[in-house]
Amino acid sequence: MPDATQRGKNTAPWWGFLFALGAIGCNILFFVSPPLQGALPWLSLLFALLALVFLGTGLRRAFAQAHVYRGKVLSVVLAVIALFPLGLSGFAFVKARELPGSTAAPQVGQKVPDFTLADASGQPVSLDRLLAPAGSASTSQSQAQAPKAVLLIFYRGYW
Amino acid sequence: MPEFEAAGVRPVAISVDAPELSRDLAHKAEYTFPILSDPDTAVIRRYHLLHMGGGPDGHDIARPAELLVDSSKIVRWTNFTEDIRVRARANEMLAAAKQLR
Numbered sequence: 001m002p003d004a005t006q007r008g009k010n011t012a013p014w015w016g017f018l019f020a021l022g023a024i025g026c027n028i029l030f031f032v033s034p035p036l037q038g039a040l041p042w043l044s045l046l047f048a049l050l051a052l053v054f055l056g057t058g059l060r061r062a063f064a065q066a067h068v069y070r071g072k073v074l075s076v077v078l079a080v081i082a083l084f085p086l087g088l089s090g091f092a093f094v095k096a097r098e099l100p101g102s103t104a105a106p107q108v109g110q111k112v113p114d115f116t117l118a119d120a121s122g123q124p125v126s127l128d129r130l131l132a133p134a135g136s137a138s139t140s141q142s143q144a145q146a147p148k149a150v151l152l153i154f155y156r157g158y159w
Numbered sequence: 160m161p162e163f164e165a166a167g168v169r170p171v172a173i174s175v176d177a178p179e180l181s182r183d184l185a186h187k188a189e190y191t192f193p194i195l196s197d198p199d200t201a202v203i204r205r206y207h208l209l210h211m212g213g214g215p216d217g218h219d220i221a222r223p224a225e226l227l228v229d230s231s232k233i234v235r236w237t238n239f240t241e242d243i244r245v246r247a248r249a250n251e252m253l254a255a256a257k258q259l260r
Contacts, residue, residue, distance in 0.1 A: 102239035157174030
């Protein structure tokens with residue numbers, strides 16, 4: 001049986017901790033809206049799973065294979081600290097995807113319903129007016145002729 | 160925004176926010192496009208984009224969605240995200256806009 005000085009360094013908890021930071025880091029990346037951001041939720045999930053695997057391995061090595069590996073205290077401390085970013089990443093993943101379906105919404109090729117809504121200055125603006133030449137629209141866009149299209153952007157708002 | 164204008168597309172934002180809130184947003188972010196208010200979600204419902212209880216205090220809001228609608232009110236391109244963190248990027252919307260003839 002190897003003595004204390006011969007026992008191997010247990011690096012798994014550090015890898016686990018690093019992946020936990022990576023998982024939460026993915027969430028921060030959304031703010032800069034990088035290309036391929038659609039992959040970020042899954043990357044975050046992958047990092048979180050890898051973090052769990054490495055933290056688990058680290059704990060198992062430190063406790064079940066204590067004769068081979070060091071790092072009992074370290075593996076526990078890193079696992080506990082990593083739980084915070086891991087929990088947050090998991091929560092964000094579930095909450096961000098709690099969205100109703102979009103199959104009933106207007107699809108490509110379909111005609112959209114008309115509407116009239118108040119703009120930021122309280123003036124009513126209709127879809128017809130948005131599609132008409134500017135000048136009649138509420139904001140001072142300098143479009144001389146009618147736009148080819150309008151881009152309707154529905155957003156969650158600031159409540 | 161000038162790019163959208165050059166492509167002949169007028170962006171329009173719609174949410175449940177009151178006009179005052181939209182005015183603050185437009186001012187802060189220097190948005191020049193119309194920001195419309197649908198506080199009672201009538202239009203959001205008409206478009207089937209209601210996220211019931213989606214607001215932090217449990218009231219109804221719009222799910223994020225982008226629709227490119229041509230001059231005959233036909234949808235030409237859509238983006239319905241499945242994750243509120245993943246939004247359509249301006250260059251994706253611009254690419255769709257430029258495909259219009």
